[in-house]
Amino acid sequence: MAVSLSKGQKVDLTKSNPGLKKIIVGLGWDTNKYDGGQDFDLDASAFILGDGGKVKDEKDFVFYNNPTGAQGALVHTGDNRSGIGDGDDEQINIDISKIPADVQKIAFAITIHDAEVRKQNFGQVANAYVRVINEETGAELIRYDLGEDFSIETAIVLAEVYRNGTEWKFNAIGSGFQGGLSALCANFGLSVA
Amino acid sequence: MGINLSKGERINLSKEAPSLKKVGVGLGWDTNSTDTGVDFDLDASVFMLGANGKIPSEKHFIFYNNLTSPDGGVKHTGDNLTGAGDGDDETLFIELAKVDAAINELVFVVTIHEAEKRKQNFGQVRNAFIRLYDQETNKEVAKFELDEDFSKETAVEFGKLYKKDGQWRFQAVGQGYNSGLQGFVDKYFDN
Numbered sequence: 001m002a003v004s005l006s007k008g009q010k011v012d013l014t015k016s017n018p019g020l021k022k023i024i025v026g027l028g029w030d031t032n033k034y035d036g037g038q039d040f041d042l043d044a045s046a047f048i049l050g051d052g053g054k055v056k057d058e059k060d061f062v063f064y065n066n067p068t069g070a071q072g073a074l075v076h077t078g079d080n081r082s083g084i085g086d087g088d089d090e091q092i093n094i095d096i097s098k099i100p101a102d103v104q105k106i107a108f109a110i111t112i113h114d115a116e117v118r119k120q121n122f123g124q125v126a127n128a129y130v131r132v133i134n135e136e137t138g139a140e141l142i143r144y145d146l147g148e149d150f151s152i153e154t155a156i157v158l159a160e161v162y163r164n165g166t167e168w169k170f171n172a173i174g175s176g177f178q179g180g181l182s183a184l185c186a187n188f189g190l191s192v193a
Numbered sequence: 194m195g196i197n198l199s200k201g202e203r204i205n206l207s208k209e210a211p212s213l214k215k216v217g218v219g220l221g222w223d224t225n226s227t228d229t230g231v232d233f234d235l236d237a238s239v240f241m242l243g244a245n246g247k248i249p250s251e252k253h254f255i256f257y258n259n260l261t262s263p264d265g266g267v268k269h270t271g272d273n274l275t276g277a278g279d280g281d282d283e284t285l286f287i288e289l290a291k292v293d294a295a296i297n298e299l300v301f302v303v304t305i306h307e308a309e310k311r312k313q314n315f316g317q318v319r320n321a322f323i324r325l326y327d328q329e330t331n332k333e334v335a336k337f338e339l340d341e342d343f344s345k346e347t348a349v350e351f352g353k354l355y356k357k358d359g360q361w362r363f364q365a366v367g368q369g370y371n372s373g374l375q376g377f378v379d380k381y382f383d384n
């Protein structure tokens with residue numbers, strides 16, 4: 001059984017799952033159904049962070065247009081434009097054993113594409129979650145359901161995996177931003193033109 | 194530079210800082226950044242305990258609503274509502290000679306204001322530390338950086354000053370609790 005986390009909670013990832021090498025971080029969401037208006041396009045992304053919680057450069061921001069990071073340890077498997085259906089809407093595959101030593105932390109976020117133009121926010125998004133799956137066995141290890149605490153946000157950091165000594169841990173974050181992807185990038189030390 | 198303490202480590206202030214009379218105790222923290230949602234308000238407080246490990250009276254619980262101990266030995270410089278910025282977020286001044294001889298221990302705790310209502314916990318707090326410095330010279334005596342390994346805790350004992358053989362010592366504690374400030378109140382008040 002997967003461990004279900006509440007906001008702020010931290011759990012061991014590698015310690016309680018010895019031998020864990022490859023994980024899939026799955027992110028999912030549903031959007032409010034309504035006729036007319038514009039489609040929702042939510043995007044999952046990952047920020048690869050070094051000391052001080054910042055990215056080194058733009059290559060450390062992994063998203064649909066830059067699907068590979070951390071020298072190949074992270075692979076974003078592609079954009080889902082509609083969020084339709086059950087299960088993960090987007091996934092990021094991580095080979096833990098390949099993560100370069102200078103990476104301290106990887107943060108996972110969901111942003112709403114064109115949120116401002118389309119007048120959309122996380123108040124219209126339901127059932128958002130992040131989960132960690134053991135790629136080799138398919139077993140779900142950790143799950144964090146975001147709940148309904150968000151309204152005006154257009155970007156949310158859902159979770160982080162981070163180094164703790166020689167192990168990796170998982171932290172349920174749930175931090176929201178109003179400024180969309182650019183606010184998020186600024187938070188992690190990346191300036192977007 | 195002071196001594197960097199690790200969790201559980203103790204130092205004897207009479208030996209490490211023999212001239213120390215007025216101790217500044219700075220406590221600091223950062224919270225997960227976000228530009229929406231509810232603010233974090235963390236509060237530092239001190240329980241002054243007698244030899245029995247209990248608090249002699251409620252006046253010996255020093256916090257933002259009771260800033261000075263009856264003996265005048267412990268002073269809280271006031272509440273910081275945001276925790277923004279570098280450096281100490283809240284500060285206490287301890288004048289060791291003034292602390293009532295019946296007090297054996299000063300326990301420094303940090304709690305999250307309205308943690309339950311705001312759904313906040315120490316898993317969302319980073320870079321927490323407690324440091325001791327000489328108020329007269331501003332020289333740091335010791336610092337304990339709590340590692341980030343808290344999760345659902347809503348109250349953390351950062352450290353304690355305690356008397357042994359007539360000498361003041363400091364221990365880096367870093368112990369988290371899930372029951373907020375009330376947990377400490379229950380623990381230290383003799384009901």
